[in-house]
Amino acid sequence: MAEIRLLGSPEVRRGSVPLSLGTPKQQVALVVLVLHGGRLVTVDLLVDELWPDDPPPSAIANVRTYVGNLRRMFVRNSGPDLVRLPGGYRLDVGGEHVDVHRFERLTQAARSAWSEGNTQEADVLLKEGESLWRGSLAAGLRVGPVLSARRASLDEQRLAAVELRAGLDLELGRTRSAIALLTAHAERNPYREHAQALPANALWSDGDQAGALAVIRRTEAVLAEQLGIQPGAELLRLRQSLRDGIPAQTSSVARPGTPEPDRSRSLGPGARGDRRHLPRAVVAFVGRRELVERTLTEIALTVAGTSAVRVVNGMAGSGKTAFALHLARRLADRHRDGQLFIDLRGHDESDPVDPADATTVLLRQMGVPAGRIPTDHDERAELWQHELRRHRVVVVLDNAASGPQIRPLLPTGGGTVFLVTSRRRLSVGDIGPAVSLPVLTSGEAVELLSSTAGEDRIRAEPDAAVEVVRRCGHLPLAVRLAGGWLAHRSTWRVADLARRLGAGGTVLRRLAVDQQTVAGAFSASYEQLAEPVRRLFRLVSLHPGDSLDARMIAALVDLPAEHTERMLDDLLDQHLLEETAPGRYRLHDLMRQYAAELFHESADLVERREPGARLLDHVLHQVVVRASELDQRVLHAHLRLDPPRRPDLTDEADASDVEWLERERANLVALIGFAAREGHSGYAWRLARAMWRFCYMRGYFDDIIVIHRAGLSAAELGGDLVAQGVMHNYLASAYTRTGSYLDSLRHLETAVSISRKLDDRGNEHRYRANLVVVHWLTGDPERSVALGRQLLREDSRGDVDPIPSLPNLGYALTAVGRYAEALEAHRQHLFLARCQGSDYHMSNALGHIASVENRLGHHAKAIRLLRASIRLRDRTGHRFGEAEVRNDLGIAYRHLSRFGDALGQHDLALDLSRDSGERHVQAAVLNDLGLTLTAAGRTDEAAPAHQRALALATRIAHPYEQARALIALAGHLGGAGSEQAERFRQRAQAIFERMGAPERHQFHPDP
DSSP states (O other): OOEEEOBSSOEEEETTEEOOOOSHHHHHHHHHHHHTTTSOEEHHHHHHHHOSSOOOTTHHHHHHHHHHHHHHHHHHTTOOEEEEETTEEEEEOOGGGBHHHHHHHHHHHHHHHHHTTOHHHHHHHHHHHHTTOOSSBTTTOOOOHHHHHHHHHHHHHHHHHHHHHHHHHHHTTOHHHHHHHHHHHHHHOTTOHHHHHHHHHHHHHTTOHHHHHHHHHHHHHHIIIIIOOOOOHHHHHHHHHHHHTOOOOSOSSOOTTSOOOOOTTSSOOOOOOTTBOOOOOOSOOOSOHHHHHHHHHHHHTOOTTSOEEEEEEOSTTSSHHHHHHHHHHHTGGGOTTOEEEEEOOTTSSSOOOOHHHHHHHHHHHTTOOGGGSOSSHHHHHHHHHHHHHHOOOEEEEESOOOHHHHGGGSOSSSSOEEEEEESSOOOOSSSOOOEEOOOOOHHHHHHHHHHHHOHHHHHHOHHHHHHHHHHTTTOHHHHHHHHHHHHTOTTOOHHHHHHHHTTTSSTTHHHHHOTTOOHHHHHHHHTTSOHHHHHHHHHHTTOOSSOEEHHHHHHHHTOOHHHHHHHHHHHHHTTSSEEEETTEEEOOHHHHHHHHHHHHHHOOHHHHHHHHHHHHHHHHHHHHHHHHHHHHHHHHHHHOOOOOSOHHHHTTOOTTOTHHHHHHHHHHHHHHHHHHHTTOHHHHHHHHHHHHHHHHHHTOHHHHHHHHHHHHHHHHHHTOHHHHHHHHHHHHHHHHHTTOHHHHHHHHHHHHHHHHHHTOHHHHHHHHHHHHHHHHHTTOHHHHHHHHHHHHHHHTTSSSOSTTHHHHHHHHHHHTTOHHHHHHHHHHHHHHHHHHTOHHHHHHHHHHHHHHHHHTTOHHHHHHHHHHHHHHHHHHTOOTTHHHHHHHHHHHHHHTTOHHHHHHHHHHHHHHHHHHTOHHHHHHHHHHHHHHHHHTTOHHHHHHHHHHHHHHHHHTTOHHHHHHHHHHHHHHHOSTTOHHHHHHHHHHHHHHHHHTOGGGGGOOOOO
16 A cells, blocks of 8 residues: 655655655645545535635636546555545545554654653654654645645644653753754744743753743743734743742643643734735844834825825835835735735846736736736736725835836725835825835844844843944844844854954945945855855856746756755855745845855856856756646757756656646746846757747746747847747747737748748748638638648648648638538548547547537537547646637537526636637637527627627737627617618628638628
8 A cells, every 4th residue: 555645745655666646736636635535525625725716617627637647646556546426536545554644643642641651652652753744734735724724733733742752851861852952943933932931941940040031031022022912821920930939840841631821822923815925024023113103004094095105215225125014914904805025126137027027926916817917018907907996905016126117006096005115216106205214223223133143142232232233334134134143153242243343354344334235244144154155155146036946056056956955054044045935045136136246256257157057957957847748749859959967956857747837937937038148049949949838828928929039039149040930930829829910920931931941841831830820810711721731732741740730721621611621631630649649639639620510510419529628638637728619519509509508618718718818719709608698588798798709809800700790799780771780791791701701601682
């Protein structure tokens, strides 16, 4: 039987071999099924856990896919039975094979043995339970309400086990071990009062009364300043006992029967939902109380019907971001719909974030699917304002570059709060006076130093503390760094640091001379590092994205992964690097600038280029591993890829983890731009090409345009004609899907010309096959058919792949009413797809055949084919093109008078086409929705659907759907006596006649 581990990252092992668990959502499904072992898990429960807020229309189909994949995995590896039941599923797995159940059983047994006085038995049981803990339940996975509650419960049990371990160690004479364990436990749980009382009690029991008092005082300060509460009864009793000199009466862990300490105040603020996107606070917010309260009062007095906008400006490192985030958290209770955050990168070396791109990020944080975000900038801005009117949110726009950058993001309605930070004074119109953030007062700076270095040390040397913060310019970032320096050097006095800062050396020198920069403050940590760690710090600044993982950094520095991780720990200890998630790192924006300056000062031209090439090579192979699941045959032919430089860093890449591409998407887009700028032309266009299929299937057409433009520039710079043709072709795909048909035509014709120049028949054929679709969409179906026929004749010679041309030819033949020939083309496509074993092409071919059968009136047959196409998509998880399939299913149901089923399919098709951003599909669905509403007798709803179709088809210059909308609207406007109806009919007839569409036969001259 397979062993199932859910503590930490989920694992299923058969012996010592880990099994592939698939995508993150599939892993979440596994966790739910395992934790409900032997019981029914309903489909609704799985949907709620996988998509807690807004399940997509394909949620149930995706659940079936995930469970089917898991069932096959268990069958192949002699795992437990995964049984399908009415309404859900059951996984027959016993608790002895699941680490969660064993951990709970062993720790409970250890506690029982401890309560009964069996210390040795408790020690053995607890050690076995401790060996199972690898981390929180399903660590790294986004889970829903049920698993979140179970995760919190298990974390609490883990904390109790740590406290039990400390009690056992004390009773067994392992005092030093217990104190070390409890000290670390207290640091990880600063708001858990019992966790603070335990080390204080242990230190007192060991004779260290001063240490115990220091722990209690520090805890009281944290509770008061960060949570605004007083300590509980346990800490108060312990503090009084220490002051009275009464010996400790209890061990560090109470046995059952002892009253539990009041832990009601140990919990941090509750989760507010998945729209909470504020970065985690690193240290306590200190000072500026009057300014905070005044700003909050001003926001509260904002005139009804308007939104509060406050610009926070000040010098670099003055704490603008911390101030804005503190305000946002204080406002969270009054704006429960979410707290959004974006770094506008106004002060990076790279270009600031474009307002349109910022709008996309904020809409995604709001929960809007990527495909529903319009490519048109005005429409995108309108959607953003619409979402703001619907939700009470706080939005933090960090590091703004200018007024024009933020003006399109600001609200036009009421109910929201915008907090904008910038080093510059921004001119953004009538938004009220800016909040100009000064440096800290001397008292506030000393208070901040105390919070990081320890209150007792600072109180013991007040004059030296004042000198330290003066040398730091009272700048919050510098003061925090100085406090961290002291915290990591327990033998230093505060006066030692004050003398060092005043000695005129390199440490913080530039900060002392010029308070407009904090680069010198970073040197206090940087200069303590060994040179290999310094080099790693400098090289991390090369990565242009927001964050990167340890293996990417190992590629940058060209060192083994384990060695790299140890050096990263050194940087984390010095607070030069932030760990945003286990194994994932980022540089603060100011720290990135500092590291970049050091890199350019220390590296020659070769040293500058080579690390970037190593990083790009590693990332490219990581992308290709995942992208091959979607686009294997053509991808490898296009890339002409060498083996990876560092196979040791890619050997664990999970080919099935396509969601990795989603998580890394923004960073990959940034890396492609970096590769193009830095002259790594081969990596630039190859990364763009490798990302294409994923972006295409997810509807990220804006990304396709951005990265393939960069790839095209790089290919032109490198003189690679083949790559130029590839970039032109895939640029055309995005322009086609977003309705920019003339741009698409221009790029495809260029790609064809390049291929002919190179005598590259395979790519020329592929690019011309794409022209078949563009000619049809631009209103020239006869040219489309002629080209498709010509390509098919070329296919018969056997030196090119016919699959690209067959579906496009069938599509064009259907458009001009040549249904028998269209069926022949689509059936050939299906046959070749079956020969190649391509579920992707089989599902598309079945859908295309069904579309023709619908037009021939064979609606029952069409339904069977369409359902088969959908089942294939369910099995593979491939959703691209499903909108057309659902719409055709609605058409078939309409002709069978099953209007309810038809409308349901049209609605689903409309949602899918919006999510994928396919505007020509949306226009078609709206027209068919209108026809179904008319057939169902709901004519008052039908005309608006056709009007929306007409507006959309006109906007993207799609003549066929324009004509369909016009003729339908003419019918709604009245008979021959209606002048507007007659104009609509004439316009539709002209389009159909020009296109040679079968609908032209619907028109007859008046007698």
